[in-house]
Amino acid sequence: MLYKSTRGGDANLPSMDVIKQGIASDGGLFVPDEIPGLSMDDFRMLAQEGYRERAVKVLSLFLTDYSQEDLTRCVYSAYNLEKFDVPDIAPVLKLDDQLYILELWHGPTCAFKDMALQLLPHLMVTAAKRTGEKDDIVILVATSGDTGKAALEGFKDVSGTHVVVFYPKEGVSSMQQLQMITQEGANVHVVAVEGNFDSAQSGVKAIFADKQLEQKMEQKGYRFSSANSINWGRLVPQIVYYISAWLNMLKAGEISEDQLVDVVVPTGNFGNILAAYYAKRMGVPIHRLICASNRNKVLADFINTGIYDRRREFYKTISPSMDILISSNLERLLFELSGGDHERVKTWMASLQSEGQYRIDDDSLHRLQEVFWGGYADDAQTLQAIRSTYQEYNYVLDPHTAVGKWVYDEYRRQTGDDHKAILASTASPFKFAGDVLRAILGQDAVEGRGEFELLDVLSRVSGLNIPLSLAGLKEKNIRHTISCRQDQMKDVVIELLKIDEV
Numbered sequence: 376m377l378y379k380s381t382r383g384g385d386a387n388l389p390s391m392d393v394i395k396q397g398i399a400s401d402g403g404l405f406v407p408d409e410i411p412g413l414s415m416d417d418f419r420m421l422a423q424e425g426y427r428e429r430a431v432k433v434l435s436l437f438l439t440d441y442s443q444e445d446l447t448r449c450v451y452s453a454y455n456l457e458k459f460d461v462p463d464i465a466p467v468l469k470l471d472d473q474l475y476i477l478e479l480w481h482g483p484t485c486a487f488k489d490m491a492l493q494l495l496p497h498l499m500v501t502a503a504k505r506t507g508e509k510d511d512i513v514i515l516v517a518t519s520g521d522t523g524k525a526a527l528e529g530f531k532d533v534s535g536t537h538v539v540v541f542y543p544k545e546g547v548s549s550m551q552q553l554q555m556i557t558q559e560g561a562n563v564h565v566v567a568v569e570g571n572f573d574s575a576q577s578g579v580k581a582i583f584a585d586k587q588l589e590q591k592m593e594q595k596g597y598r599f600s601s602a603n604s605i606n607w608g609r610l611v612p613q614i615v616y617y618i619s620a621w622l623n624m625l626k627a628g629e630i631s632e633d634q635l636v637d638v639v640v641p642t643g644n645f646g647n648i649l650a651a652y653y654a655k656r657m658g659v660p661i662h663r664l665i666c667a668s669n670r671n672k673v674l675a676d677f678i679n680t681g682i683y684d685r686r687r688e689f690y691k692t693i694s695p696s697m698d699i700l701i702s703s704n705l706e707r708l709l710f711e712l713s714g715g716d717h718e719r720v721k722t723w724m725a726s727l728q729s730e731g732q733y734r735i736d737d738d739s740l741h742r743l744q745e746v747f748w749g750g751y752a753d754d755a756q757t758l759q760a761i762r763s764t765y766q767e768y769n770y771v772l773d774p775h776t777a778v779g780k781w782v783y784d785e786y787r788r789q790t791g792d793d794h795k796a797i798l799a800s801t802a803s804p805f806k807f808a809g810d811v812l813r814a815i816l817g818q819d820a821v822e823g824r825g826e827f828e829l830l831d832v833l834s835r836v837s838g839l840n841i842p843l844s845l846a847g848l849k850e851k852n853i854r855h856t857i858s859c860r861q862d863q864m865k866d867v868v869i870e871l872l873k874i875d876e877v
């Protein structure tokens with residue numbers, strides 16, 4: 376399987392190069408030349424297997440230059456009980472006869488990002504080794520809260536790699552910030568950026584595009600890569616869990632082989648729902664992909680109108696990981712919708728850059744709306760979804776998953792669609808204990824309580840254990856205090872890596 380850029384530049388690259396590179400040299404994103412399929416016989420066989428075997432099978436279809444032994448080693452090193460707190464890795468819980476929750480937060484940082492970022496370091500190091508890479512890989516990450524910590528945890532002390540994470544100073548939850556600024560490891564740096572996630576992501580992309588800096592890096596024996604979902608190595612592991620969720624339901628007799636299901640994904644950067652789209656293209660009988668936005672509803676508006684317009688107010692919400700107005704991965708979907716027309720993709724992306732908006736053609740919009748449905752929930756609706764789900768099912772949602780629940784209920788109300796649905800649950804409620812408790816118990820229960828006291832209260836209310844990685848933060852020292860403006864990010868990287876020193 377070979378890969379090419381959505382913008383027509385790089386082509387015919389094997390997956391190891393694509394994973395090492397992160398982003399294409401023309402600024403586009405790497406996509407596979409074709410999307411492999413799974414037959415019903417494959418599905419029947421995989422239904423009898425565990426998460427790891429399913430992962431090896433799916434990865435082997437996309438990452439064809441990796442040997443079976445390498446993929447097996449990578450997968451077994453990533454998904455095990457030292458890293459995840461349940462043997463199923465990504466369990467599916469039946470909420471009622473209609474809705475199934477795919478819990479993606481049983482990894483070390485309590486967010487769905489672990490599903491890919493526990494694996495990516497192994498894929499990256501294997502790629503470096505097998506291709507005879509001489510340079511150290513410097514991974515730049517922009518985060519709205521979850522990717523940063525997951526990347527730090529995945530890559531910490533991985534030899535031959537360095538990680539620099541940029542997060543919006545006021546734009547992540549207190550627990551997310553604490554997770555990042557206490558990060559240990561000799562090869563990691565965490566930097567707060569003035570502005571929002573889009574500032575951090577645009578800053579990182581500008582650094583990737585800086586050819587002069589690239590040359591200086593080369594002289595120092597460094598090359599850049601990404602751990603965001605712009606890197607194809609982030610997306611493939613995410614396809615696995617949608618396939619696995621459907622297989623779990625099939626095996627449990629909750630659905631039959633030809634029964635279509637809907638998939639609901641709360642998303643900001645569009646990577647998570649795009650992975651579900653690829654799962655559908657591979658043969659999982661998915662009916663609708665329901666894209667759930669928070670008040671920053673640029674994606675929901677796009678799906679409903681075909682106009683992507685980021686020229687709007689940016690809101691800080693209680694689902695901060697989705698506070699995003701420039702959704703990087705949409706570019707890959709645009710490539711698919713346009714039938715692989717990289718000239719059209721380039722025009723849309725250029726318009727986004729220069730005008731802050733673009734409109735897709737009617738054919739592409741029609742194809743988009745055949746598969747996707749978009750809706751949104753504001754903070755009040757998010758809190759209400761947490762409260763009602765708790766009251767009705769005694770199940771505690773985190774605010775991001777609650778956005779998904781609200782939008783799903785709205786979708787059913789508006790369309791009458793009664794397919795069974797899988798809701799991607801993207802984070803543990805303990806990461807957002809204050810807002811979750813405010814929804815369940817009211818403001819008074821939260822007032823005056825510190826972050827760790829809130830964890831205790833949530834544990835009592837939910838009957839769940841506090842994840843050890845979050846409880847343990849109490850004892851950790853703060854190690855990262857640097858902050859900068861977006862226009863200083865490049866200098867910060869130069870300084871941290873000592874690139875200018877002779």
Ligand SMILES: N[C@@H](CCOP(=O)(O)O)C(=O)O
Nearest residue numbers: 518519520521522603604696
């Ligand atoms: N929601 C993310 C933002 C970056 O998205 P990614 O999927 O491209 O890594 C976060 O929490 O950091």
